[in-house]
Amino acid sequence: MGLFTSPLILSGIIIAAVFTFSVYSWSVRRKRYAALGAGPPAVVLTNSFGLNIVIDMFRAVRKHRFYHWTKEMLEEYNHTMELRMLGTRLVMTDEPENIKAIQxxxxxxxxxxxEQHEIFKHILGDAIFAMNGEEWKQEAALYRAHMSRVRDSDFAVTERHILNAFNLLAKEGNDGFDVIDRLQLDVVTEVFCGDCTNSLTSDQQPFRNAMETLQKIASFRQLLGKVGVYLDDKWIAPQALKFIDDYQDAFADKAFARASKNPVPGSICVIDDLVQRGKNREDIKNAVTSTLLAGKDPSTTTMAFGFYEIARHPDVYAKMKAEVKEQIGFDRLPTMSDLHKLKYIKMVIKETLRDHHPLGFNARVPVKDITLPRGGGSDGKSPIAVLKGTQIIYGLLSLHHRSDLGVKDVNEWRPERWETWKPNDQWEYVPFNHGPRICIGQQFANFQMEYFLARLCQEFESITLLPESPSQEGLVKLELNTKMAHPVYAKCVRRAQV
Ligand code: HEM
Incomplete structure (x- = not known):
């Protein structure tokens, strides 16, 4: 029997090789930490390659309690920690100083x-969300030209789809989240993609179903770190993938057809602008789904949580209606200058973004060995080292729920708090990001949310949560962004019916 065919000797060689490699990696890491003058953050204890963490994590995700799971650990580990699982290291933080450094x-x-690029490639491809450096700067400038403003025509488009949405909300048994998601899909496809999906007037929702499937899978793969990169959507959900591909193709076909008809410069949507600038079909397809994810999901989640909270707080809805009655009245449509005057409604939106941050989490990776300002030492106040390539996930939902940062009744949804309270620092309240990668559509998003709430007040005398609507207290579903864990059933009584 040769040396390598004896199972015992072969196992010994493998164990020795793994051991030598581990010791070598450990000593290299120590040197890299020492060169930065800081150590790693607190390490969450693990066993069996972190299998215990993986199991706890997926249990939490399944019960829509991932946010709670991370929040509790972050509190225990001074708000910055390292999770080690399945051979991957992942730093997690909800420390404002670290978020400021990252952003x-x-x-x-x-x-x-x-890794994120690979995991989200079927949804986001090479479009803006995956880009870095010069390439991102150029793409962001182009998106900004289209998304950082509100056009007069956006009012008419939004109003047309809102009327369809109100017809659905007025029927008992319809899920408020579902209706608002369809509203945003129809508005965003019409305004930014040049063709409306008309989901509010259809019973079939194949695009939304396929997208939901792929987003769930991508979020799951992201949590698995390096292991998740090797899974592929085409093995797990080939039909959803095919559907999204066809959907993107249909938008691309129409965009290329429009481009051949010499459009008037200045009147084209972002997708048509990309075509004009010579982007290829793949780029256009990626831009369609990226635009939808950026423009639809966070606004939907904020508006749907707002709707849910209003339905639970009749006193808040009464104040909103009084404001709309005084500033606009119930007989004409809101204008931009009307929306500027809705101070209380703006507080309702701010509070919803605080209590129900629609992204929940965000992630970045250092391009070299770096230090972040906080998370080291016994009190978590010293700098920490994060080595090149380590995934850093920062928790925005948990940041917004840190009672040690001076937010009273942190788990209570209370718009009035904004009359007297403001965050100590802009980095303690981060709904739209700060810094260079701030949300490009913030103004458009605020317009959508304010217009929707103002029109809701004009249309409905009362909105009441029905008993069959499950509690959403502290629960969120992870689908790239955070979404509502359960449907929202509310009785919406039209003014004319009272
Ligand atoms: C309540 C609604 C919204 C919230 C809370 C929100 C929040 C954010 C955040 C936190 C980011 C940074 C993402 C990252 O760092 O990876 C972002 C990026 C972005 N948002 Fe929004 N967003 C909202 C609505 C919108 C809308 C309506 C649009 C389009 C009209 C939009 C367009 C974008 C784009 C294009 C980016 C990418 C920016 C980049 O990578 O440079 N967003 N948004």
Whole structure:
């Protein structure tokens, strides 16, 4: 029997090789930490390659309690920690100083990761969300030209779809989240993609179903770290993938057809602008789904949570209606200058973004070995080292629920708090990001949310949560962004019916 055919000797060689490699990696890591003058953050204890963490994590995700699971650990580990699982290291933080470093002061030292790019490639491809550096700057400038403003025509488009949405909300048994998601899909496809999906007037929702499937899978793969990269959507959900591909193709076909008809410059949507600038079919397809994810999902989640909270707080709805009655009245449509005057409704939106941050989490990867300002030492106040390529996930929902940062009754949804309270620092309240990668559509999003709430007040005398609507207290579903865990059933009584 040769040396390598004896199972005992072969096992011994493998164990020795793994051991030597581990010791070598450990000593290299120590040197890299020492060179930065800081150590790693607190390490969450693990066993069996972190299998215990993986199991706890997926249990939490299944019960829509992933946010709670991370929040409790972050509190225990001074708000910055390292999870080690399945051979992957993942740093998690909800420390404002670290979020400021990632988003602003050390912006150039972190990037969107290749792993995320691979995991989300069927949804986002190479479009803006996955880009870094110069390429991202150019793409962002183009998106900004289309998304950072509200056009007069956006009022008419939004109003047309809102009327369809109100017809559905007025029927008992319809899920408020579902209706609002369809509203946003119809508005965003019409305004930014040049063709409306008309989901509010159809009973079939194949695009939304396929997208939901792929987003769920991508979020799941992301949590698995390096292991998740090797899974592929085409093995798990080939039909959803095919559907999204066809959907993107249909938008691309129409965009190329419009381009051949010499459109008037200045009147085209972002997708048509990309075609004009010579982007290829694949780029256009990726831009369609990226635009939908950016423009639809966070606004939907905020508006749907707002709707849910209003339905639970008749006193808040009464104040909103009084404001709309005084500033606009119930007989004409709101204008932009009317919306500027809706101070209380703006507080309702701010509070919803605080209590129900629609992204929940965000991620970056250092492009070199770096230090972040906080998370080390016994009190978590010293700098920490994060080595190149380590995934950093920062928790925005848990940041917004840190009672130690001076937010009273942190778990209570109370718009009135904004009359007297403001965050100590802009980095303690981060709904739209700060720094260079701030949300491009913030103004458009605020317009959508304010217009929707103002029109709701004009249309419905009362909105009441029905008993069959499950409690959503502290629960969120992870689908790239955070979404509502359960449907929202509310009785919406039209003014004319009272
Ligand atoms: C309540 C609604 C919204 C919230 C809370 C929100 C929040 C955010 C956040 C936190 C980011 C940064 C993502 C990252 O760092 O990876 C972002 C990016 C972006 N948002 Fe929004 N967003 C909202 C609505 C919108 C709308 C309506 C649009 C389009 C009209 C839009 C367009 C974008 C784009 C294009 C980016 C990518 C920016 C980049 O990578 O440079 N967003 N948004």
């Amino acid at each position: 602003d002061t050390q912006f150039r030292e972190v990037a969107k990761s290749e």
